[in-house]
Amino acid sequence: MQMYSYDMGKNAEGYAEDGEFNGFSLNEFFNATKTNDGFEFERPDEVAEFLEMFRGKLSDQMKLQVLTQDKPPFPYEAVRFKSAVKHSVWYMNNVAACFAIAEMLRHHPFFSQFEIVVAAGNKAGQGIAALPPVERAIEDVKKGDAVGSITLSVGKLMTGVTVREWGAIFMLRSQKSPESYFQAAFRVQSPWAYRDAEGNLDLRKPVCFVFESDPNRALSLVAEYGSKLATTGDTTPSQAIGELINYLPIFGFTGGAMTQLDATAVLDWASAGVGAAALARRWNSPLLVDVNEHTLSAVLAQPALMKTLENVEDFRALVDNAQQVITNTKDLKKAKRDQGGKLTSDQKNQQSETAKWRSEIREKLQKFLAKIPVFMYTTDYREESLKHVIESLDSELFERVTGLSVADFKTLNNLGLFNAQHMNHAIYQFKRFESASLDYALTDEERERRHQHEQIGLWDSVTVGESHA
Numbered sequence: 001m002q003m004y005s006y007d008m009g010k011n012a013e014g015y016a017e018d019g020e021f022n023g024f025s026l027n028e029f030f031n032a033t034k035t036n037d038g039f040e041f042e043r044p045d046e047v048a049e050f051l052e053m054f055r056g057k058l059s060d061q062m063k064l065q066v067l068t069q070d071k072p073p074f075p076y077e078a079v080r081f082k083s084a085v086k087h088s089v090w091y092m093n094n095v096a097a098c099f100a101i102a103e104m105l106r107h108h109p110f111f112s113q114f115e116i117v118v119a120a121g122n123k124a125g126q127g128i129a130a131l132p133p134v135e136r137a138i139e140d141v142k143k144g145d146a147v148g149s150i151t152l153s154v155g156k157l158m159t160g161v162t163v164r165e166w167g168a169i170f171m172l173r174s175q176k177s178p179e180s181y182f183q184a185a186f187r188v189q190s191p192w193a194y195r196d197a198e199g200n201l202d203l204r205k206p207v208c209f210v211f212e213s214d215p216n217r218a219l220s221l222v223a224e225y226g227s228k229l230a231t232t233g234d235t236t237p238s239q240a241i242g243e244l245i246n247y248l249p250i251f252g253f254t255g256g257a258m259t260q261l262d263a264t265a266v267l268d269w270a271s272a273g274v275g276a277a278a279l280a281r282r283w284n285s286p287l288l289v290d291v292n293e294h295t296l297s298a299v300l301a302q303p304a305l306m307k308t309l310e311n312v313e314d315f316r317a318l319v320d321n322a323q324q325v326i327t328n329t330k331d332l333k334k335a336k337r338d339q340g341g342k343l344t345s346d347q348k349n350q351q352s353e354t355a356k357w358r359s360e361i362r363e364k365l366q367k368f369l370a371k372i373p374v375f376m377y378t379t380d381y382r383e384e385s386l387k388h389v390i391e392s393l394d395s396e397l398f399e400r401v402t403g404l405s406v407a408d409f410k411t412l413n414n415l416g417l418f419n420a421q422h423m424n425h426a427i428y429q430f431k432r433f434e435s436a437s438l439d440y441a442l443t444d445e446e447r448e449r450r451h452q453h454e455q456i457g458l459w460d461s462v463t464v465g466e467s468h469a
Contacts, residue, residue, distance in 0.1 A: 001189050003207050003250045004073065006053070013291070020021045024175045026214050027093040032100035039099035047101065050213075051108060054170075075168065076110070077209050084167030084209050086148040087138060087159070091184055093173040095121045098152040105150065115140055115149040121158045130156040131163070138165050147263065158184050164192035168209040171218065171275035178225035181218075192354065199397055206345050215252055219266050224262070238263045289365040289421045291358055293329050296322045298415040314368035315404075319356040330352040364415070368402065374400045384457045387413065424458040 014387065029050075032041045035449055041047045054203040056074035075081050092098045098120040105111040117136035124130045134157065137149040149165075157163065166188045175181045192205040195257075218229030242263040250261045302305065309315035328350055335347055343351060379394045379403065390398045395406040412418070 001210065002184070003185075003210040003212060003218070003247050004075075005218050005250065006074075006253045007211040026172055030093055030097045030101070031228070032094070034096055034098040039096045039105060041097075041100045041104075044104070044335055047104065051111065053213075054211075059249055073251075075170070075209075076258065081168070081209060084205075084207070087141070087151075087163075087165040088148075088168040088170060089151045089153055089166050089187065090170040090172055092120070092152055092154055092156070094154055097172075098154060102152055104419050111150070113147045115146045117149060117151045119151050119153045127156075128161055131161055134163055138163075157461060158187055160188045164189070164205070166208075167205055167210060171212075172213065174214060175221070181221050182225065189302055189324055196395055205251065210248075218313050219250070219252075219261075222266055226266075266374040270356050280412065285422065286366065288369050289362055290416055290419050291362045291365065293326055295416050296326050296361075299412070299417065300326070302411060302415075305411050306406055312368075314364045315361045317357075317364040322443055323353055325357050325361070356365060358382070366406070369418070371402045372427075385460055386423075386457055387460050389457065420460050422466045424461065427458050429447075 003019075022462055028046065030041065032039050032332065033045075054074060054076050056077035073080065075085050090101070092101065098118050102116050104116050104384070105114065105116050117133050117137045118124065119130045119134060124133075134149070134151050135247075137146075140146055141149055151157070151163075151166070169185060169188045171181070173184070188210075189207045194202040194204065196202060222244065222311075226244055243264065245261070245266065250266060252259055252261050296318070299309075299318065306319060310319050332343070332347060332351055334352070335343060372386070375390075375394075375398055379389055380398055383392060390405055391410055398409070
């Protein structure tokens with residue numbers, strides 16, 4: 001069994017439960033009510049986007065795939081998950097949410113290919129009585145009537161029942177008990193194998209998956225479970241978690257990269273909302289900079305700025321190659337229009353060379369942005385937006401750390417070279433991580449008091465500590 005957790009990022013804003021530390025609740029996100037026409041989500045558009053996230057079809061995900069030339073590992077997109085998600089169970093918070101998402105799935109252009117079974121509510125039956133519809137759906141798939149099955153449950157079939165074909169469970173509810181969480185997770189670990197007439201073993205399910213969309217909550221439960229295991233022997237919580245993830249490898253996806261987490265990273269993520277390695281990768285994400293024809297042209301239109309950037313190592317690739325990237329991009333666009341979308345061999349080589357230059361410019365700009373956490377760590381200003389700190393409050397320190405003047409930084413920022421939306425989230429996670437590291441000596445009351453009205457300066461705005469996730 002393997003767990004894959006996906007950081008909801010900016011999509012998690014506004015779905016907080018009162019009193020919840022982690023600022024995001026799957027129960028709130030999937031909140032649904034009964035109407036005259038059936039069941040509906042309170043936020044149908046956001047849930048619809050969530051389904052697209054499972055397929056890696058959100059604009060940011062597709063942009064990342066183009067930039068990195070790598071297909072992100074999303075459940076209904078990556079080849080590694082294909083056999084496991086053929087038959088899956090989605091663990092929801094209540095009956096209304098089950099019926100609401102069932103209706104949405106049946107009208108979805110991709111998920112409508114699946115047999116949808118609602119194993120929830122009084123009509124579904126109790127205990128094993130809820131099993132026959134699931135078995136019929138699986139049989140229909142075998143006959144070729146559908147590509148797979150999705151079972152929606154609030155708790156039915158989660159104990160005492162085995163559905164060997166289930167290869168994945170989607171945790172779409174927030175839980176506080178680690179025992180309940182893992183009891184549900186291990187439902188999909190039931191063996192599925194056959195032995196033929198010659199005695200050879202045909203293993204139908206070599207691995208199964210837990211897909212988690214609230215990594216803070218999930219990894220907090222893993223950390224709590226490890227801590228409880230540690231109390232039964234002579235091991236530390238870190239050692240107990242290390243033993244646990246030997247049997248349940250955990251992968252965290254954030255900042256455009258999937259990282260396998262060790263015990264230390266699990267504890268980091270559980271306490272601060274992101275692991276140290278994942279945080280570092282977020283600050284090397286291609287999404288933080290916008291390298292396109294428009295932004296490059298805007299930079300080249302500033303002669304004084306270009307002259308200054310020639311002396312800054314991280315910007316030399318931009319100075320040397322930006323004009324060629326723009327020229328080639330325009331020529332190739334025109335060639336595609338004139339040639340019916342096809343390119344000659346020489347033009348394909350030109351396209352590859354242009355992509356290489358563009359990538360080099362982006363990598364150098366990412367290298368420059370990697371200095372921003374150093375600046376945040378050393379400046380004394382915490383509650384103002386980082387742009388304001390750089391431009392007005394701590395300009396001298398910024399110039400020493402980055403080698404770029406504040407005036408030139410201001411110009412680059414105004415030209416749209418830095419993506420404010422992704423910068424906001426990266427800065428927020430850095431400050432959460434840093435803030436959590438200062439809480440270790442505080443009592444629960446002191447910690448709550450410290451964070452109650454804490455303001456956090458982001459890239460171009462200021463937020464209250466628990467309002468941005």
